[in-house]
Amino acid sequence: MGSEAPRLSVVVPVFNEEEVLPLFAERVRPVLDGLLVPYEVVAVDDGSRDSTPIVLDWLRRRWPELRVVRLRRNSGHQNALTAGLRRARGAYVVSIDVDLQDPPEAIGDMLRLAQDANLDVVHGVRADRSTDSPFKRWTAGLYYRLMRRVAGTAVPHNAGDFRLLSRTAVDALTELPEQLPVYRLLVPWLGLPSGEVTYTREERAAGRSKYPLAKMIRLALDSVVGFSAAPLRVATWLGVLGIALCGVLALAGGAAYLSGNVVPGWTSLLVAVLFLGALQLLCLGLLGEYVARIFTTLQGRPAYVVAFDSVSENESIEDVLCQL
Incomplete structure (x- = not known):
């Protein structure tokens, strides 16, 4: 060379x-x-x-x-x-x-x-x-x-x-x-x-x-x-959104109970549980990405x-x- x-x-x-x-x-x-x-x-x-x-x-x-x-x-x-x-x-x-x-x-x-x-x-x-x-x-x-x-x-x-x-x-x-x-x-x-x-x-x-x-x-x-730390903030806002939706569902359920129009069923409950579960997993996944980076940095490999x-x-x- x-x-x-x-x-x-x-x-x-x-x-x-x-x-x-x-x-x-x-x-x-x-x-x-x-x-x-x-x-x-x-x-x-x-x-x-x-x-x-x-x-x-x-x-x-x-x-x-x-x-x-x-x-x-x-x-x-x-x-x-x-x-x-x-x-x-x-x-x-x-x-x-x-x-x-x-x-x-x-x-x-x-x-x-x-x-x-x-x-x-x-x-x-x-x-x-x-x-x-x-x-x-x-x-x-x-x-x-x-x-x-x-x-x-x-x-x-x-x-x-x-x-x-x-x-x-x-x-x-x-x-x-x-x-x-x-x-x-x-x-x-x-x-x-x-x-x-x-x-x-x-x-x-x-x-x-x-x-x-x-x-x-x-x-x-x-x-x-x-x-960027934006995904962590997205997780926070998703949590706020989930709380708001749960509040709306609670108000709707209370109104239905007071009006006597309670219909036995599990569909609405299942949807709410699945939604909240998916939201929690998404937030945990986003948090896990950042924790994994901290772990990799601390290893020093x-x-x-x-x-x-x-x-x-x-x-x-x-x-x-x-x-x-």
């Missing part, structure tokens, strides 16, 4: 992406070589269970600027991104997914904008989501509207984890004591000078999406719980464990195979 410190680092979280990795390298390397600046590509293998480590080792031997960081177990996309940010050495750091839905050709535009306008953050903003399904477009729109209500209008609409950060921004992010970071909210929260580069989102180059509905829901929950870094360790392909 040479002794010259990289000007640009490109962080790429990778999990079970054996099919798309050669396509990623084939498309990204000419783009980065054409920028004419020293660079490194930090591929963070998030505990892949397929042939991803072998493909990464094969690519590293042919691409000197490729750096491989392997985590011992699957720690999640945001934690893999954290590992890459902490180990990136460039004055500017770009994060991008390996699936090529975010065009690497936009990296040059991001870098030029950051240098010309002296910006610390450049968000990649999707011009449209035509490649997504109608359901995903609807849920994504709902997510960003909710996040702007929770975290403020500084959150760019349709901006994911494709962004450029200055060294100042990276250092500020890695100093935060976040156990479950959501960078699409944390980065705007820093309040650093920022800009945007728009692009058209493409189809996945190969393989399957690693963000199914369950993970999307988990991300939304982490975003809300990790950035690292969010990820690095098995090796190709910059500091000269591992052979046999060593990689032994860790699978």
